[in-house]
Amino acid sequence: MKFETRSIHKGNHITDTNRPVVQPITLSTTFEHENEAGMLYTRAGNPNRLALEELVASLEGGKVAAAFSSGNAAGTAVFQALEPGSHIIAPDDMYHGLHNSMSILFKGIHEVSFVNMADPEEVKKAIRPNTRLFWIETPSNPLLKISDVRKIAEIAKNQKAILACDNTFATPVFQNPLALGADIVMHSSTKYFGGHSDILGGILVGKEDNEFWAKIRTVQRVGGAVPAAADCYWLSRSIRTLAYRMRGHAQNAMVLAEYFLNHPKVEKVHYPGLKNHPGHEVAAGQMTGFGGVVSFEVKGGADAADRLIKDLHLFVNATSLGGVESIIERRAAVEGPDTLTPPNLIRVSVGLEHSDDLLEDLDLAFSKI
Numbered sequence: 001m002k003f004e005t006r007s008i009h010k011g012n013h014i015t016d017t018n019r020p021v022v023q024p025i026t027l028s029t030t031f032e033h034e035n036e037a038g039m040l041y042t043r044a045g046n047p048n049r050l051a052l053e054e055l056v057a058s059l060e061g062g063k064v065a066a067a068f069s070s071g072n073a074a075g076t077a078v079f080q081a082l083e084p085g086s087h088i089i090a091p092d093d094m095y096h097g098l099h100n101s102m103s104i105l106f107k108g109i110h111e112v113s114f115v116n117m118a119d120p121e122e123v124k125k126a127i128r129p130n131t132r133l134f135w136i137e138t139p140s141n142p143l144l145k146i147s148d149v150r151k152i153a154e155i156a157k158n159q160k161a162i163l164a165c166d167n168t169f170a171t172p173v174f175q176n177p178l179a180l181g182a183d184i185v186m187h188s189s190t191k192y193f194g195g196h197s198d199i200l201g202g203i204l205v206g207k208e209d210n211e212f213w214a215k216i217r218t219v220q221r222v223g224g225a226v227p228a229a230a231d232c233y234w235l236s237r238s239i240r241t242l243a244y245r246m247r248g249h250a251q252n253a254m255v256l257a258e259y260f261l262n263h264p265k266v267e268k269v270h271y272p273g274l275k276n277h278p279g280h281e282v283a284a285g286q287m288t289g290f291g292g293v294v295s296f297e298v299k300g301g302a303d304a305a306d307r308l309i310k311d312l313h314l315f316v317n318a319t320s321l322g323g324v325e326s327i328i329e330r331r332a333a334v335e336g337p338d339t340l341t342p343p344n345l346i347r348v349s350v351g352l353e354h355s356d357d358l359l360e361d362l363d364l365a366f367s368k369i
């Protein structure tokens with residue numbers, strides 16, 4: 001079945017004799033012993049979480065999936081599943097929440113090297129005998145840097161290490177890292193999967209149900225950072241329209257990227273769909289669309305960027321991305337002093353409004369700075 005069809009029909013198990021069209025929410029935290037589905041207790045599994053995991057595993061082309069209460073919990077589960085003393089190679093512009101997880105929670109437990117993952121030679125140079133995990137995020141947040149998944153997968157295979165890919169920005173609509181050689185895919189389902197800025201969640205997908213995956217399952221069950229049944233329901237329900245939303249996001253993002261490219265008050269645009277983006281060729285070879293996030297640098301520094309944000313009305317100034325509404329943020333302001341993000345960079349999560357209205361709002365705000 002094609003992606004759109006799987007999005008709608010996978011993970012929808014009707015056992016109710018009333019024959020509802022959608023699987024109901026099972027709120028019960030516990031299940032009578034010896035039930036046919038083998039359910040025990042909701043932290044170990046519940047019908048809505050299993051349905052969500054089946055759905056996302058199918059969309060990413062994986063064998064197994066494990067849902068968590070946030071994207072950070074999902075990413076952290078991978079680090080927890082590693083043997084202590086492992087060395088991790090991760091992006092120098094890694095999503096700052098997971099950068100914090102590695103450098104704060106795993107300090108003294110694992111070793112980490114933060115390198116430019118867009119350069120495979122730099123990645124090779126960082127390898128140590130105990131390198132067990134390569135972590136990539138492509139496109140990256142918020143610089144939209146592109147890592148070559150196939151090349152990094154080859155490097156990881158030679159090292160007998162795991163390659164995990166944060167696929168939050170691309171979504172399986174545009175990129176399937178498992179098919180490109182990755183072993184694990186991670187999503188913040190808070191973003192495009194949820195798509196309406198109202199659910200927090202994360203999910204991991206495994207290519208194989210192997211020994212490492214068994215450890216991830218243990219982290220999920222014993223660590224207990226699991227999503228509620230109702231959240232799993234809402235996520236599955238939102239994912240039904242993911243393919244159509246992503247096409248709209250990407251179409252609008254391209255319109256805005258070209259607008260910024262031609263704007264005299266813009267210094268630089270970061271969008272992998274633009275031919276002048278340094279990762280464009282690699283992106284075109286591994287993605288079928290370029291996603292819905294565009295970053296741009298405003299002339300006049302952080303002050304000019306802040307003024308522009310204040311004068312925008314349709315774009316909400318907030319953290320997060322992937323919702324139907326356009327969201328804008330000056331990232332350096334929230335990422336803290338050690339960030340590599342330029343101070344005048346504004347990240348735009350391009351929503352599903354009509355692009356004419358977005359451009360009109362931008363025109364007016366730019367005219368005031």
Ligand SMILES: *Cc1c(COP(=O)(O)O)cnc(C)c1O
Pocket residue numbers: 070071072073095097098137141166168169187188189190191200201202
């Ligand atoms: C938001 C985000 C995360 C973290 O997910 P939460 O659901 O906020 O915990 C991880 N990676 C990327 C790329 C993100 O954008």
